[in-house]
Amino acid sequence: MIESWRWYGPFDKIRLSEIAQTGASGIVTALHEIPYGEIWPLDTIRNRQAEIDNAGLGLHWNVVESLPIHENIKRGTGDLERLFSNYRQSMANLAEAGIHTICYNFMPLIDWTRTRLDAPVKRGGSSLRFDAPQMAAFELFMLRRQEAEADYPEEVRRAAANWFQSSDETARTTLLKSIMSGLPGAFDRYDIDGLRSALKNYEGIDQDELRGNYARFLSEIIPAADDLGMRFCVHPDDPPRDILGLPRIVSDADDIGWIMDQQKSLANGLTLCSGSLGANPANDVPAIARRFADRIHFAHLRNVAKEPDGSFEEAPHLEGDTDMVSLAAALVAEERRREAEGRADWRIPWRPDHGHELLNDAERANHPGYPLIGRMRGLAELRGVMAALGHEKVSYV
Known part of the structure; x- marks a missing residue:
């Protein structure tokens, strides 16, 4: 599996030289400075790519997180044709630069919520x-x-x-x-x-209408992704429940199954986020990974500890309620299957998602959830799990 690290580019307090020391090789980033709905220019993509490649640290930009979806697409309003056209052009520019995996979400208004x-x-x-x-x-x-x-x-x-x-x-x-x-x-x-x-702006938009708008987005985007050889992978809702009166439609296995059925293409895939899915008591995250293994193009690995009233806290990566060894085994087994199939893109990129602020992390004022030391601890722990699974050469699932 490809060890990767989320980096916020010029907005990140963590330097590429520090990321290299964690052992990760893939960089997960985006052009956060470009307004939603506008085209990502090829030269801007290449400049960010060159910043990573030319650092001489063995790092490369392997996943876009994310190519954001304009709120008008989610609401089904405004000049949608222009927005879809711009989105497809951004995809084409990324593919031209050799970047083929795009993580995105369809959460209305707010990406994630913590108190x-x-x-x-x-x-x-x-x-x-x-x-x-x-x-x-x-x-x-x-x-x-x-x-x-x-x-x-x-x-x-x-x-x-x-x-x-x-x-x-x-x-x-x-x-x-x-x-x-x-x-x-x-x-x-x-x-x-x-x-x-x-x-x-979302008044009157229920789950069915949001699903309809999402289905249209997929019908406009996935055929282009197929033509470009790209992998699109939707991120689950975080938390996986309706919030602020906003419907959520990527919260459990049934939701994911519905999404995969809208476009029966390998390009229409899943970001397996164990923390987001793990916050829903009804979700068996390793089972979800096994069910949708062939459509997982990217993984966020973290853990949560849930409480009876619906509260949850982000736990150490190998603690919490999700069996991370079983989950890692499902991903490793899928990699072996792809490799045996002869696929060139058989390796699954993953990153340690979030992390506790440890030692002097709090002094750096990093993006919430994205400290250096806390994520490095998670990366190291999960690296050990995957090394053990790879060494044994057995299925475990």
């Missing part, structure tokens, strides 16, 4: 956390979304009321900042009124 970015963990360090009562407090008492009451059980609503009544303005501001950290793109952030306004 705390620095939850303390035992033995030191901090992690990202989704606290269901705090999320409910945000929706019920700060955002004042009327329909939110139906989205949370009574015990969570009671805990939310208790949290809100005991919180001060600093705690509420910190909660808003944490939730806004999941907005896509570099830098748009909302206050409460701004978020209410943004959410209005």
Whole structure:
């Protein structure tokens, strides 16, 4: 498997020379500075590629994460033909540069949601956390979304009321900042009124309509991906549940099966994110990996520890609720199958997704969830698992 590392380019506090020292060889990045819906120019792609290649560190840009989808495509509004045309041209420019794997998501408005970015963990360090009562407090008492009451059980609503009544303005501001950290793109952030306004754009759009808009996107994009020899891989919802009144449609095995059926092409694939899928108590992540193994083109490997009220915390990579050895075995077994089949692209790129802030990570002000030392620990642990599986040369699945 190809050990890879997410890098935010000029916006990243972590340098390529430091990434090289982790042992990773693949760079997962994007042109975050280009507005959504605009074409990624070939010369801009090549310049970013040259920055990585010419560092002389044995690194290469192997996965795009992500080529973002404009909100109008998700809503099914506006000049869609132009947006689809621009998207296909960006794909063609990436393929011309030799980059053929694109991770993307179809989450409305917000890419991922956490309520705390620095939850303390035992033995030191901090992690990202989704606290269901705090999320409910945000929706019920700060955002004042009327329909939110139906989205949370009574015990969570009671805990939310208790949290809100005991919180001060600093705690509420910190909660808003944490939730806004999941907005896509570099830098748009909302206050409460701004978020209410943004959410209005999705009023009346339910799961069926969002699915219809997604199916149209796939019908416009996957044939072009086939022609270009590209691999598209959708990232699951994070968390895998409706939130802020926004429907989510990539949350479990049934959702993934629906997506794969829309375009029965190898180009229409999956980013296997064990952390996102693992936050849904109904998901058996290794089983999902085995079921969709032939359509997995990229993997995010991390772990979560779930709680009965719907809260979860990001756990060390080999701890938490997902059996990471079984999951890694499923991926290694699929690689062996592809290699035996004679596929040139038989190796699956993966990256250690997120990580605890450890030692002096907190001093660097990295992107939330993307510290240097915490991810390097996860990379090293998972590297050991995969080395053992490869050494044994047996299936394990």
